[in-house]
Amino acid sequence: MSKYVIRRVVIAVPxxxxxxxxxxxxxxxxxxxxFEELVTNPNVPPEVTARLRxxxxxxDPVLVRYVRWLGAMLRGEWGFSFASRMDVDRLILQRLxxxxxxxxAAQFLGxxxxxxxxxxxxxxxxxxxxxxxxxxxxxxxSLPTFFTGLLFILVxxxxxxxLPFIYQADxxxxxxxxxxxxxxxxIMPIAxxxxxxxxxxxxxxxxxxxxxxxxDYVNTARAKGLSEQITIVxxxxxNALIPVVTLVALQIPAIFTGAVITEQIFRxxxxxxxxxxxILANDTPVVMAITFVLTAxxxxxxxxxxxVYAVLDPRISYN
Amino acid sequence: MATVADSLGSLTSAPRTSLWQESFRRFTKHRLAxxxxxxxxxxxxxxxxxPFIYRxxxxxxxxxxxxxxxxxxxxFGTDDLGQDVLAxxxxxxxxxxxxxxxxxLIAISIGVLIGAIAGHLGGVVxxxxxxxxxxxxxxxxxxLLLLIMYLFRxxxxxxxxxxxxxxxxxxxxxxxxxxxxVARLVRAQFLSLREKEFVEAARSLGARPLRxxxxxILPNAMGPVIVAATIDVAAAIIAExxxxxxxxxxxxxIPSWGRILYDAKDNLEFAPHWALIPGTAIFLTVLSxxxxxxxLRDALDPRKVLGxx
Numbered sequence: 001m002s003k004y005v006i007r008r009v010v011i012a013v014p015x016x017x018x019x020x021x022x023x024x025x026x027x028x029x030x031x032x033x034x035f036e037e038l039v040t041n042p043n044v045p046p047e048v049t050a051r052l053r054x055x056x057x058x059x060d061p062v063l064v065r066y067v068r069w070l071g072a073m074l075r076g077e078w079g080f081s082f083a084s085r086m087d088v089d090r091l092i093l094q095r096l097x098x099x100x101x102x103x104x105a106a107q108f109l110g111x112x113x114x115x116x117x118x119x120x121x122x123x124x125x126x127x128x129x130x131x132x133x134x135x136x137x138x139x140x141x142s143l144p145t146f147f148t149g150l151l152f153i154l155v156x157x158x159x160x161x162x163l164p165f166i167y168q169a170d171x172x173x174x175x176x177x178x179x180x181x182x183x184x185x186x187i188m189p190i191a192x193x194x195x196x197x198x199x200x201x202x203x204x205x206x207x208x209x210x211x212x213x214x215x216d217y218v219n220t221a222r223a224k225g226l227s228e229q230i231t232i233v234x235x236x237x238x239n240a241l242i243p244v245v246t247l248v249a250l251q252i253p254a255i256f257t258g259a260v261i262t263e264q265i266f267r268x269x270x271x272x273x274x275x276x277x278x279i280l281a282n283d284t285p286v287v288m289a290i291t292f293v294l295t296a297x298x299x300x301x302x303x304x305x306x307x308v309y310a311v312l313d314p315r316i317s318y319n
Numbered sequence: 320m321a322t323v324a325d326s327l328g329s330l331t332s333a334p335r336t337s338l339w340q341e342s343f344r345r346f347t348k349h350r351l352a353x354x355x356x357x358x359x360x361x362x363x364x365x366x367x368x369x370p371f372i373y374r375x376x377x378x379x380x381x382x383x384x385x386x387x388x389x390x391x392x393x394x395f396g397t398d399d400l401g402q403d404v405l406a407x408x409x410x411x412x413x414x415x416x417x418x419x420x421x422x423x424l425i426a427i428s429i430g431v432l433i434g435a436i437a438g439h440l441g442g443v444v445x446x447x448x449x450x451x452x453x454x455x456x457x458x459x460x461x462x463l464l465l466l467i468m469y470l471f472r473x474x475x476x477x478x479x480x481x482x483x484x485x486x487x488x489x490x491x492x493x494x495x496x497x498x499x500x501v502a503r504l505v506r507a508q509f510l511s512l513r514e515k516e517f518v519e520a521a522r523s524l525g526a527r528p529l530r531x532x533x534x535x536i537l538p539n540a541m542g543p544v545i546v547a548a549t550i551d552v553a554a555a556i557i558a559e560x561x562x563x564x565x566x567x568x569x570x571x572x573i574p575s576w577g578r579i580l581y582d583a584k585d586n587l588e589f590a591p592h593w594a595l596i597p598g599t600a601i602f603l604t605v606l607s608x609x610x611x612x613x614x615l616r617d618a619l620d621p622r623k624v625l626g627x628x
Contacts, residue, residue, distance in 0.1 A: 018451075018454045019454060022454070023466075026466060026467060139606065142553070142602060142605040143602055144557050144605070146560065146564045147580070147601060150594050151598070153587060154587055158591075253456075253459045256462065257459065257462075260465075261461075261564070265584075275465065276465070276566075279465055280566070280567075287469060291459075291465075291466050294462045295457075295458065295462075
């Protein structure tokens with residue numbers, strides 16, 4: 001087991017290198033020169049520009065620049081944000097907890113919806129419940145998050161006036177009011193993301209349970225007199241969850257995509273909305289750093305999923 | 320054996336033969352897929368033919384009639400500049416669907432090429448290509464899409480003009496980030512098909528590698544690829560809408576459905592119709608395509624074809 005975990009972590013290193021190389025290539029191929037302004041400015045003599053370029057190592061071979069860039073990225077030296085007037089790493093650390101809390105809660109909600117519905121659907125395939133659930137899952141899956149978000153705002157904020165549609169980082173209250181304020185404004189972003197994830201997951205769970213429920217060992221469990229509940233929960237769902245974990249891992253990049261959009265709609269001050277704001281403000285260091293952080297998060301989560309997979313399924317051996 | 324011969328015959332000779340007819344019959348039996356096909360067909364006809372019939376300009380500004388609800392003069396209402404939403408929707412539908420189809424074609428071409436090379440050659444090439452595929456799978460799609468748009472937009476605009484430049488960039492990037500599933504599917508199909516007797520027979524009859532791949536393996540590997548292609552169109556439409564919705568896709572004078580939604584989102588209180596119409600259009604298109612994909616999956620599943628006879 002521990003051997004597997006170590007191996008899996010070691011495998012993640014070349015993946016990270018590969019992705020960083022991809023990011024760097026995009027950056028290096030991009031047109032535009034940070035010194036464009038200096039070059040066109042008649043007051044700056046060309047020698048000064050050349051010296052500056054040399055000092056910053058802009059004319060070094062590509063490989064040297066890549067290694068230096070990667071080192072800086074890994075050490076957390078992400079530069080200075082011109083738009084926010086602070087170091088990029090501090091800026092991102094400030095925003096990251098909000099993103100992780102909304103994403104985590106949404107994912108939890110998705111699983112909470114998908115597990116029972118998917119399982120019940122698979123227990124009675126083609127029943128009315130199954131057909132309604134499958135249709136709803138299909139609809140939920142086809143509703144893009146940006147549209148669901150607007151619909152939620154239209155219904156719950158504008159028509160019913162139940163929930164605020166602008167997320168505030170600091171809420172002017174103390175005690176339970178503070179918690180309530182935070183929860184209330186997070187309901188819609190979490191629901192939008194969570195229901196979208198839930199719709200996708202329901203389909204996975206349903207087909208995974210369907211695959212398992214007809215196997216002989218399930219009949220054996222029933223035949224030896226186990227109650228339906230124990231058969232389903234202990235024997236069917238447990239085994240059906242194994243492939244679902246992999247599918248959840250494959251969904252992770254999509255979750256981050258959804259997070260960027262939801263944060264933008266509800267103005268959640270996370271790194272997704274920061275990414276959009278930085279792009280609009282031409283704040284390159286921040287854009288670069290966020291892309292790097294999101295990529296790293298995707299890698300870490302898929303690593304975690306693989307490890308959970310190994311814990312769930314003792315048959316998995318790595319070779 | 321007879322079925323293998325059948326399918327070979329159907330794929331190499333006459334256009335209308337029992338295998339495709341059987342698939343078509345199977346597809347028509349999937350009720351929701353048929354509904355999806357009808358809805359999608361209607362939308363395509365509307366956006367292709369619509370602008371010739373409904374000749375209201377998309378950019379006629381009229382502040383006197385801004386933010387109006389749907390009425391006889393403006394069936395889908397107007398936006399904050401008094402522009403006719405129906406005209407913009409019809410025009411935008413062309414853009415959205417064109418982006419969907421073009422990105423799908425790019426994704427499928429790259430995917431089939433890489434999958435075929437990996438599956439046919441095997442060995443080191445296969446290993447390297449599959450590592451690259453895994454790498455692309457773990458890239459976060461939208462953030463990377465945004466980064467590339469951010470870095471390359473201005474140059475391409477200068478090179479190809481604002482309209483074509485943005486279109487090319489969006490299509491290339493969406494397609495370039497979505498080929499991985501197809502590559503894996505095609506590779507898996509190649510690995511199993513190249514060991515089949517009919518391929519071996521072709522080989523022993525002297526078929527060159529290119530002919531073996533093109534005439535014998537590829538046609539038989541197309542089923543899952545067609546399904547993936549269908550889903551890719553929907554995914555590309557969503558990707559383009561997301562980009563435009565974030566204000567980083569098409570400019571306002573090219574009103575793709577996502578762009579209309581982006582412009583409408585700040586007027587939700589005063590003109591909900593303006594956001595509901597493009598949102599519903601995207602949703603219906605994606606839902607129809609998903610159901611069509613579902614129907615195609617059932618129709619093209621070779622196990623069902625063999626078992627159903």
